[in-house]
Amino acid sequence: MTDTFKDLDHPPRLLMGPGPINVHPRVLRAMSVQLLGQFDPEFTGYMNETMALYRQVFQTQNRWTFLVDGTSRAGIEAALVSVLAPGDDVVVVNAGRFGLLLSEIAERCDARVTLVEGEWGKVIDPQAVEDAVARVKPRLVACVHGDTSTTMAQPIEAIGEICRRHDALLYVDATATLAGMPCPVDQWQADIVTAGLQKCLGGPSGSAPITISDRAAEHIAGRKHVERGIATAGAVSGAGRRIASNYFDLAMIMDYWSDKRLNHHTEAASMLYAARECARVALEEGLDARFARHASAGAAVVAGVEAMGLSVYGDPAHKMTNVTGIWIPAGIDGDRVRARMRTEFEIEIGTAFGPLTGKIWRIGAMGVNARKHAVLTTLAALEAVLRWEGFSATPGAGVDAAAKVYS
Amino acid sequence: MTDTFKDLDHPPRLLMGPGPINVHPRVLRAMSVQLLGQFDPEFTGYMNETMALYRQVFQTQNRWTFLVDGTSRAGIEAALVSVLAPGDDVVVVNAGRFGLLLSEIAERCDARVTLVEGEWGKVIDPQAVEDAVARVKPRLVACVHGDTSTTMAQPIEAIGEICRRHDALLYVDATATLAGMPCPVDQWQADIVTAGLQKCLGGPSGSAPITISDRAAEHIAGRKHVERGIATAGAVSGAGRRIASNYFDLAMIMDYWSDKRLNHHTEAASMLYAARECARVALEEGLDARFARHASAGAAVVAGVEAMGLSVYGDPAHKMTNVTGIWIPAGIDGDRVRARMRTEFEIEIGTAFGPLTGKIWRIGAMGVNARKHAVLTTLAALEAVLRWEGFSATPGAGVDAAAKVYS
Structure with a gap:
C-alpha cells in the first residue's frame, strides 16, 4: 500500500509570476x-x-x-x-x-x-x-x-x-x-x-x-x-x-x-x-486605490528592470500595469534564472508561451503582491541571480530606481 | 455604494442532508x-x-x-x-x-x-x-x-x-x-x-x-x-x-x-x-473501517426512525448506507419539520426531488457525520419536532433503538 504522504508543508514562496499569486x-x-x-x-x-x-x-x-x-x-x-x-x-x-x-x-x-x-x-x-x-x-x-x-x-x-x-x-x-x-x-x-x-x-x-x-x-x-x-x-x-x-x-x-x-x-x-x-x-481598499497600487507596482518593476539594463517587452502605451514582460538578455538561460530565483530566494517569476517561449520572463505584481516590498525583493533577487549568471548590472540600480517610483 | 457586508459568521450547523455535509x-x-x-x-x-x-x-x-x-x-x-x-x-x-x-x-x-x-x-x-x-x-x-x-x-x-x-x-x-x-x-x-x-x-x-x-x-x-x-x-x-x-x-x-x-x-x-x-x-482511517462506520450510522438512522413509527423509503436490499429516505407521515408538513429542525436545533435534513417532492425526507450520515453523536442528536431533534407538529412517537424510542445499533 502506498503511504498517505505528509501534511502540506512547503516553503513560503513569493509568487511574482503572471498568476496564480499569493492569496490574501x-x-x-x-x-x-x-x-x-x-x-x-x-x-x-x-x-x-x-x-x-x-x-x-x-x-x-x-x-x-x-x-x-x-x-x-x-x-x-x-x-x-x-x-x-x-x-x-x-x-x-x-x-x-x-x-x-x-x-x-x-x-x-x-x-x-x-x-x-x-x-x-x-x-x-x-x-x-x-x-x-x-x-x-x-x-x-x-x-x-x-x-x-x-x-x-x-x-x-x-x-x-x-x-x-x-x-x-x-x-x-x-x-x-x-x-x-x-x-x-x-x-x-x-x-x-x-x-x-x-x-x-x-x-x-x-x-x-x-x-x-x-x-x-x-x-x-x-x-x-x-x-x-x-x-x-x-x-x-x-x-x-x-x-x-x-x-x-x-x-x-x-x-x-x-x-x-x-x-x-x-x-x-x-x-x-x-x-x-x-x-x-x-472594495474595502477601494477600486481606485487598488488600481493606483497596481499601477505603482508595475511602474516600479519597469523602472527597476530598465535601470538594470534590461528591456521591457511590448508596446508601453498599452502595457498591463500588473504584468511586465522582460526580454531575456543574450547569453542568459532564462529557465536557469527562474530556477535560481526559486531555489535561492523562494521567488517565482514567469516563463512565456508560444512565440515568446525562452525569449521573455514575465513578472507579475498583483493582488497582495502589488506592494513595494514584493517588488524591491524581486528586483534585488533578480539582480543577484543575473550577476551569478554572468550578466552584470550596476549594483543596486534596479532596487533604487524602483524605490524612487514609490518616493 | 452598497456596503461590503460582514465577515462570514453563521451558526455551526449539523448537516444531515444528502450532501453537502460538514467538512472535516x-x-x-x-x-x-x-x-x-x-x-x-x-x-x-x-x-x-x-x-x-x-x-x-x-x-x-x-x-x-x-x-x-x-x-x-x-x-x-x-x-x-x-x-x-x-x-x-x-x-x-x-x-x-x-x-x-x-x-x-x-x-x-x-x-x-x-x-x-x-x-x-x-x-x-x-x-x-x-x-x-x-x-x-x-x-x-x-x-x-x-x-x-x-x-x-x-x-x-x-x-x-x-x-x-x-x-x-x-x-x-x-x-x-x-x-x-x-x-x-x-x-x-x-x-x-x-x-x-x-x-x-x-x-x-x-x-x-x-x-x-x-x-x-x-x-x-x-x-x-x-x-x-x-x-x-x-x-x-x-x-x-x-x-x-x-x-x-x-x-x-x-x-x-x-x-x-x-x-x-x-x-x-x-x-x-x-x-x-x-x-x-x-485512507488513514482505512477504507474498510470507513465503509463499516457509514454502514453503522445508516443502520442506526433506520433503526431510529422505524422505532419512532416512521417508514423507510425504497428497497432495503439496495439502500445506500449513507442516505436514508423517510416517508413523511400523513398530516405532517415536511417543510415545516425541516425548518424547525434547522431553526430550533441547527440541524439540516434533506428534502426530495421530482416524484418524491413533499413525500420523503432524506437523512444523510456521511463523512465526519457518520458518527453516533450526529445520528443520536438528529433523531432526538426529529422526535421533538414531530411531537410539536402533532405526530407522536414513544418518547426516546428512536434514540434508544439507534444507540442499540452501536452497542
Whole structure:
C-alpha cells in the first residue's frame, strides 16, 4: 500500500509570476470556515451578497452577476457556449495566447470564427474590428482585456461602441485585470465579462466571477432547456437551440442564482467564501486605490528592470500595469534564472508561451503582491541571480530606481 | 455604494442532508494553506500524490486518476463529453434524478440515448441492461452508483461484466458513495468513474476526482486536439472527432496531469489541497473501517426512525448506507419539520426531488457525520419536532433503538 504522504508543508514562496499569486490571508481564512447547506437562508444570503459585491467590482448594474464553479477558463467557456449555437458567427479579437483560446473554444461550439489578428506585443486597431463586424455581422465579438501572454491590455470601449452600433454582443475576458485595472463593464458596453480570482483579486483559482447584461441574458434565456429531473419546479424551456453544455448552461445557472433557486450544481461553497472575501478586500481598499497600487507596482518593476539594463517587452502605451514582460538578455538561460530565483530566494517569476517561449520572463505584481516590498525583493533577487549568471548590472540600480517610483 | 457586508459568521450547523455535509476540520485547515505556482516542483509533487491517493480511494491501478476542476457534475460532463461524439450510442441506466442527469448531458453531446429505466426506489435488473446493450451496441453505458434522489445503490459488477462482453465502455457516477460504500473500480471493470468531495469524502463541493481505464484513455486520446496557443510544446492531435468542450477535454487534462505538464487550466490549488486531505483522512482511517462506520450510522438512522413509527423509503436490499429516505407521515408538513429542525436545533435534513417532492425526507450520515453523536442528536431533534407538529412517537424510542445499533 502506498503511504498517505505528509501534511502540506512547503516553503513560503513569493509568487511574482503572471498568476496564480499569493492569496490574501483573509481569503485563506474564509476558506477554512465550515459549510452550510446550499439552500440554507444564510447561504443563499451569502450568494446574494456575492452578487452585490461583484456588481461593484465589475462596475456594473447588471442583475446577473455571479460565479461559475470552475477556473477562469470555465467562465470563458460558459459565456461562449451559452451564447454561441452551431453556425453562429463570432469575431474573435486575437493578439495573444488567450485570444487564441477564445477562438479554440468558439470552434468547439461549432461557431464560425472570424479572427481579427494582430501582432503579439501590440493591441488591435478598433477599425479592424469594425471592418470584420460590418462584414460578418456576428452574433458575438469576443476579446481579451489583459492578455498575460503578451502583457498587453486591449482598449475595450471602442469595441463596445462598435458592437452596439452593429447589434452584436460583446464578450470580454477580464481574468487578468479585474480589480487590478479599471474594468468598467457598463461604460465598456460589454455584454458578458468573466474573470478568475487568481490574479488581481488575490484568491485561488477555482471560481469564475461573471456578469451578464440584460440583452445577453435574454438571448441565453431563449436557449433554456430545463432538466427533466427538476422540471416539476415550474421552469419553462425556451425556443432557441439547447445549449451544448449542461454544466455551463448559464440559463440554468441564472435560475439557480435567482430567487427560484432551481437546483443545478452543488455550489462550491468554500470557493464562494473565497470569492466573496476577495471582493470584500478589494472594495474595502477601494477600486481606485487598488488600481493606483497596481499601477505603482508595475511602474516600479519597469523602472527597476530598465535601470538594470534590461528591456521591457511590448508596446508601453498599452502595457498591463500588473504584468511586465522582460526580454531575456543574450547569453542568459532564462529557465536557469527562474530556477535560481526559486531555489535561492523562494521567488517565482514567469516563463512565456508560444512565440515568446525562452525569449521573455514575465513578472507579475498583483493582488497582495502589488506592494513595494514584493517588488524591491524581486528586483534585488533578480539582480543577484543575473550577476551569478554572468550578466552584470550596476549594483543596486534596479532596487533604487524602483524605490524612487514609490518616493 | 452598497456596503461590503460582514465577515462570514453563521451558526455551526449539523448537516444531515444528502450532501453537502460538514467538512472535516483537517480539510478546512488544508484549504487555508498558502499557494504555490502551478508548475513549482512542490506543487506538481502534490498533484502526483493526489493521483496516488485517489488510486487507493477508487481501489484501482488506473494510471489516469486525477481531479477535474469543478463540482461533481463537472466530472460527469467531462467523462461523457470526452467519450461521446455526436451520433454515438449510449445506454443510460436510469432510476432517479441523477440517472436523468446522465441522459440530459449525453443528449447535449448529441449522442443517441437509449434509456434503461426503472422505478424510483428500486435498482435496475442487469438483464434489462444486457438486452439494451446487445440491441444498441453502444460505445458507452452510463450508470449512477448511489443515487441520493432515491437512496438506492445500483450493483455495478454485473453491468461491468456485460460491458466487457459487448465491448462497451462503462461510466459510473460514484459521487454519493466514494469513500463511504465500496467502489472497487477495477473489480467493477468500470472504465471511468467520477465523484465529488461533498458526500462521504467529507470535503466541500468544487473538485471532482476521476479515474480512467487505459482503454477509455486510449479512446479519449484519439480525440485529442491541442490548442494552437500551446501547440509548440510538441503535443500531437488525434484522428478522432474533436471533443466538444475545451474545459472538459480529458485528453488535454491528462496531458496537464502527465509529466508533460502541458498547460491547460490553472489548477484550483486550494481545492486540490482539500481533495488531497480528504483522501488522506479516508485512507488513514482505512477504507474498510470507513465503509463499516457509514454502514453503522445508516443502520442506526433506520433503526431510529422505524422505532419512532416512521417508514423507510425504497428497497432495503439496495439502500445506500449513507442516505436514508423517510416517508413523511400523513398530516405532517415536511417543510415545516425541516425548518424547525434547522431553526430550533441547527440541524439540516434533506428534502426530495421530482416524484418524491413533499413525500420523503432524506437523512444523510456521511463523512465526519457518520458518527453516533450526529445520528443520536438528529433523531432526538426529529422526535421533538414531530411531537410539536402533532405526530407522536414513544418518547426516546428512536434514540434508544439507534444507540442499540452501536452497542
